[in-house]
Amino acid sequence: MLLTIIYIIAITAEAMTGALSAGRRSMDWFGVVLIACVTALGGGSVRDVLLGHYPLTWVKHPEYLVLTALAALFTILVAKWMKHLRNLFLALDALGLICFTLIGCQVALQMQHSYVIAAVSGVITGVFGGILRDTLCNDVPLVFRRELYASVSFVSAWCYLLCIEFQVQADLSLIITLIFGFVFRMLAIRNHWEMPKFIYHDESH
Template identity: 40%
Template sequence: MSFLSIIDILGTFAFAVSGAFSAMEKKLDPFGVIILSFVTAIGGGTLRDVLIGDTPVAWLRNGTTTLVIIAAAIVTMLFDKFLKRFSITLFLFDAFGLGLFTLIGVEKGLQLQFSPGICVALGTITGSFGGVTRDVLLNNVPLVFRKEIYASVSILGGLLYLLLLRVDMLSHLATIISILFIVAFRIVVVRYKLALPKFY
């Protein structure tokens, strides 16, 4: 397996768990939990692939994705009672999913030789829009539109990745550093309640 494939699987698992937790908080039945896991894990990547004309979309061409999502949903349902800090666990999985999928989207843009701005946009879409769809289905205001800095973290992480590649850093190392940056930034944002300025 390539390094990018490993990152993709980890991101899929992380977002699937995040979706499952959100569904369980709303008391959905097992079918609903699995559906929310799918939506959260593949929503951003599906939108990205449709936008760039890469069809059939990635998860339809890769049976591993479906298995990973179902496994993540089942594991979450079986072992949620053993997770002592429910909200923190959800947050960490969401943060890692954001970091992992942002880099997947940026890398896909680079493979297609898009401009840096478009690559970062694809990374942000991949990292954020599964969560947007999840929140809409759960009748919540999407996290990306609320006061917490979310999509901006994805944008900064994508820019950092491109900058590290520009200075000839190994792509694997640049990927790891950028993912950790996104996760750490999300932790700082939530810990200190940082937000973008309001104009109303």
């Protein structure tokens, strides 16, 4: 229940950031809606397709698709005020990242997959929306070039799986992971924590 409310807030926020990305590429309104939907719902869709978990969330709940589409169109109207809300959106995006990760873990565990697959499922749900957005907008995915993001998702997934392993009560596990992941991500942004980069040059190629 808590997770559903956060999920709805998160896909709305993700759709709005996706719409801004499309706007940076001067796409038309249809492109804006597509990029918004892909950003908000793409991570879960990639997870469901890879795990064979049908029907996909937005196919079962078309209202989520309508919501992201409306959020995208709304973004076009309010774009000029969005930059003043940058911190709010960073916070909502952090909340969404952890929420998506938790849902991804839950889906894999419900399908009786191992902890490794559950963690991978969580990370895929958390980060693939952004990867697809950047691929469609013809960028190298930002996810791997900025502050800790995929790593926050990965560590949060294991935090949740540890809670489950030690049989922490279900709702408490969610809340612990949400707070832990959110604070971790916020600290990463504030302090510019980054994963070390692997920089490789070769003369050939």
